[in-house]
Amino acid sequence: MPSHDLLDQAITYVKRLKEKVEKLNQRKEQLKGDGENGGEYTMGSNILPQLSLREVGSTLEVNLITGRDKSFMLHEVVSVLSQEGAEVVSASYSNADDKVFYTIVSQAIWSRIGIDSSRVHERLKKLVF
CATH class of the missing domain: 3.30.70 (Alpha-Beta Plaits)
Incomplete structure (x- = not known):
């Protein structure tokens, strides 16, 4: 496999990881403050x-x-x-x-x-x- 293809795959992988980390951080923040909404977990x-x-x-x-x-x-x-x-x-x-x-x-x-x-x-x- 050519090195530019590997580089493209690596870039795509890192972008997906970054998006996943952002979503997990948002979820974490939401869950921290969730005690007052009666147990219904929402994010915005x-x-x-x-x-x-x-x-x-x-x-x-x-x-x-x-x-x-x-x-x-x-x-x-x-x-x-x-x-x-x-x-x-x-x-x-x-x-x-x-x-x-x-x-x-x-x-x-x-x-x-x-x-x-x-x-x-x-x-x-x-x-x-």
Whole structure:
């Protein structure tokens, strides 16, 4: 690979890291002063995502709540599930006020192996936070 391509990749990587650090610092500041708003974590008008997983046998249900202004791609969640050995059975979303509610139900491709829900949870946290 030519050195200028490597340099371009490195620059892009550093820019992404800088953006992530800025977002995390904003979130940190918001969480520091969050004691007075009744537990609803918000960042300005942005709602911080909420993620939960429920595992029943070889079925895994992913519930995600985000703000409307969150740039979120449903196909990225589907991709994580697929890579972890799950097949999406159904996916739905609904809007209420400034929130978007996602529900994705998946089934283990190989029922004997199942789905490592803790690993899925960690990967999805990295994706949405």
